[in-house]
Amino acid sequence: MNNISHEEVLQHLGELKKFDKIYVHCRSGGRVQMACYDLVNAGLKNLVAVVDGGMPEWETCGFPVER
Numbered sequence: 001m002n003n004i005s006h007e008e009v010l011q012h013l014g015e016l017k018k019f020d021k022i023y024v025h026c027r028s029g030g031r032v033q034m035a036c037y038d039l040v041n042a043g044l045k046n047l048v049a050v051v052d053g054g055m056p057e058w059e060t061c062g063f064p065v066e067r
Helices: 009-016 030-041 054-060
Strands: 022-025 047-050
Touching: 009 030, 022 030, 022 054, 030 047
Parallel strands: 022 047
Antiparallel strands: none
């Protein structure tokens, strides 16, 4: 699955419920909190909030990024 913006996560609940774990990340952690808040309130419990490192660390490791 591709990245989903924090504003659109609730539109993808059906898809997200199928995963064992959902890793929620952003650049600095603020949007992680917003997205996790919305997803937990919608009933999801399979979340892993990545608040240390986020996307800058992902890019540093050389992993692919879609823009």
